[in-house]
Amino acid sequence: MARRKKGRKVHGWLILDKGYDVGSTEAVSRMRWFADAQKAGHAGTLDPLATGILPIAFGEATKTVPFVQDGLKTYRFTARWGVRTTTDDLEGEVAEESDVRPDRAAIEAILPDFTGTIEQVPPQFSAILVNGERAYDLARDGEEVKLKPREVDIEDLRLVEMPDADHAVFEAVVGKGTYVRALVRDMAEKLGTVAHVSALRRTAVGPFTEDQAITAEEVTGVADDVRLTPEQRDHERFDGCLVPIGEAMAEYPKEKVAPFEASRLRSGQGIVLTPNRAKVLRAGHSGELETVLAESDEGEVALCRLDGLTLAPQKVFQLG
Incomplete structure (x- = not known):
């Protein structure tokens, strides 16, 4: 029987404005601890003496890290x-x-x-x-x-x-x-x-800019987050600072799928689009679309590839 992971299931991106003299790994660890999150990672190291945007992915958002890292x-x-x-x-x-x-x-x-x-x-x-x-x-x-x-x-x-x-x-x-x-x-x-x-x-x-950036103090509500106790962690405050997973894919094509299509994609099965849907999705592109974000009314569904009329899931988001 698999061991249950410690922490909360937190999904989304925190666009951290990293402070001076703080390492990237340390900054991620602090934010993960404050969120009590099961999983976190960042999209591009910043030296301790550098400041600015350090995008931190939580939960299923970590599946989009490579796309942010490859951005300008x-x-x-x-x-x-x-x-x-x-x-x-x-x-x-x-x-x-x-x-x-x-x-x-x-x-x-x-x-x-x-x-x-x-x-x-x-x-x-x-x-x-x-x-x-x-x-x-x-x-x-x-x-x-x-x-x-x-x-x-x-x-x-x-x-x-x-x-x-x-x-x-x-x-x-x-x-x-x-x-x-x-x-x-x-x-x-x-x-x-x-x-x-x-x-x-x-x-x-990548798609993240200073307009979205937030300092550690703004996230935690205190100037020195190292002195926080577990009882002082404000999860509601933290969750309100996150941006949706899909914002990491702003430069990639997106396809809105119906509930039954979302269910098929999440189970690893492809869906067949109508010629018109595929044409609209492929507008400005040719051949296969290597990365398409499938979304439903409930949120992000999967990262897919469009081959012909078939939208095939490559990475599925489990947001529950």
Whole structure:
């Protein structure tokens, strides 16, 4: 007999505005504890010194995590010219200094070189696995970590402001696997100087934006959630902060299904659409639709594939 999972069945997304000096894993653990939720996961790690959007999936929403992770991310960050650190951010020790301070014209001239599909070597202090170990663990042990370059997509990169000669603020829209710390490191090299990231904030992840973000204090109602006792957890308050699972799939086609169709999909069986329903669903697409969100009046039903006229379930949501 299977053991009953501890905690509540909580389903939905919490768009957490992560604070400074809090790790992603720690932030997820705190919110899961406060919700007394059976299951939780996040869509994209944020370094402890970075702030901004950390989307946390609860329960059945975890089935949509890959779709959010694959979406574009927007960052606002500050480059501190003239100082390179061992970690390429404020956490590391000073490793190199330079007297060169690029001006606006020089900076704007190189931005096209870092836009589009480019090759990027991840920072030594990153979570990439090297022979089964995290690169940052090896780097902290003093080992020289040589990571291979890989292609990343930078959709947009612009200079926002230059508060002074030592700092420049940028905004970038990037694809999966892009490291802002590596971007600043490489821009500085192109400009004949060194630099590190002195401030970093993520303002969008896939379909989720700052407008939906909520701080831990707003979720829990207290400034220091570490001091909360189990009796102080307000589940009703927490549940009111969640956004529906389907919002994670805002960029994917959706199909409204009848109750009997929802029942078939949830049991793992496909349903046959009328030619007109399939045509409308496929509008703007061709061939198979690899991901379609089937919804009913009661909520999300399944992630499906449309092959011809058949809508076949790939992942089924059990919201009960």
